[in-house]
Amino acid sequence: MAMMVKEVAELTGVSVRTLHHYDEIGLLVPDEVTEAGYRLYSDRNLEMLQQILFFRALEFPLKQIKEIVSRPDFDRLEALELHHKLLLEKRSRLDRMIATLEQTKRHMKGEIRMTNEEKFQGFDFSKNPYEKEAREKWGDQAVDGMKAKLVDMGEAGQEKLGAEMNAIYAKLAELRGGAPDSDEAQEAIGEWYSFLNRLGSYTPEAFRGLGQLYVDDTRFTNNIDKFGEGLALFMRDAMAVYADRLAGR
Structure with a gap:
């Protein structure tokens, strides 16, 4: 079912102004325009918009994105x-x-x-x-x-993020001798989940996968365990429990 530009904006978080700009430069042209001049976006248009946003997340310029998707x-x-x-x-x-x-x-x-x-x-x-x-x-x-x-x-942004991350790691390091599914551990790992989702977008499964990466990739393990031996493993287990609870398992 076709969607109007305001509906697409509400669905995706992309502003109406930005969608108009994408249309004007030929990057995302709606499949239909009504006699009254209203833009109507098809499912195919939405799929292309998702593709464009993935490129934007990787900091590709609009001109380059247009060249790529037009090939x-x-x-x-x-x-x-x-x-x-x-x-x-x-x-x-x-x-x-x-x-x-x-x-x-x-x-x-x-x-x-x-x-x-x-x-x-x-x-x-x-x-x-x-x-x-x-x-x-x-x-x-x-x-x-x-x-x-x-x-x-920027240095200021890095310092602020670092201070917050350090506090969360320190809290988790103090808890690593206990059960990863305890209330205290889950509250602390919940702070980690919230912190990460301010930087990006983590689904429960992505959060679980990141925890596994902390153990599978020795670069992560070595860095995390500098806050306390076994912290990476503890975080993996706590993150898995948290992800399951978020998913209603």
């Missing part, structure tokens, strides 16, 4: 699979950068000693395993723009 060989499913890989990599990098920031603060306070190598964990953007594939599919300009945005983080 005769553009494969939406293939693009979604690569979006997934790139967003996971972006999340992993941001988590490593935040962890490095926290360790640096503790180093400056004299609580720990960091090697020079540890001080720059998370800042190496030259080893993205999906970058070559992205460049081949979408071009150098788009990927270079995305990388530039990833490193453009």
Whole structure:
């Protein structure tokens, strides 16, 4: 069933003004316009809008997005699979950068000693395993723009996020000797869930998956366990319980 521009805006969170702009530049043209001039968006239009928003989440400029989706060989499913890989990599990098920031603060306070190598964990953007594939599919300009945005983080914002994250990690570290499904553990892990959802969008399943990543990826495990040995494992279990409860299991 076709939707009017205001309905699309309410559904997606994209402003009416932005939708009008996408139409004007030929990026997202509604399949139908009534005699009265009202834009009507089809399911196909909504699918394309979702695709555009995934590109925007990766900081692709509108001009580049239009060039990509207009290609005769553009494969939406293939693009979604690569979006997934790139967003996971972006999340992993941001988590490593935040962890490095926290360790640096503790180093400056004299609580720990960091090697020079540890001080720059998370800042190496030259080893993205999906970058070559992205460049081949979408071009150098788009990927270079995305990388530039990833490193453009203000110090004030980093410090505030780091302080909040440090407090949550410290609370969880104190609880790690207990049961991950206890009320105290679930309250603390709920704070972690809320914190993450201020940075991005985590479904219960995504939250569970992130917890598993804390154990499966030694980079996460090593950084998290600096706050207390076994913390990564405790967080994984607590996050799984929290995700199940959110999902009503």
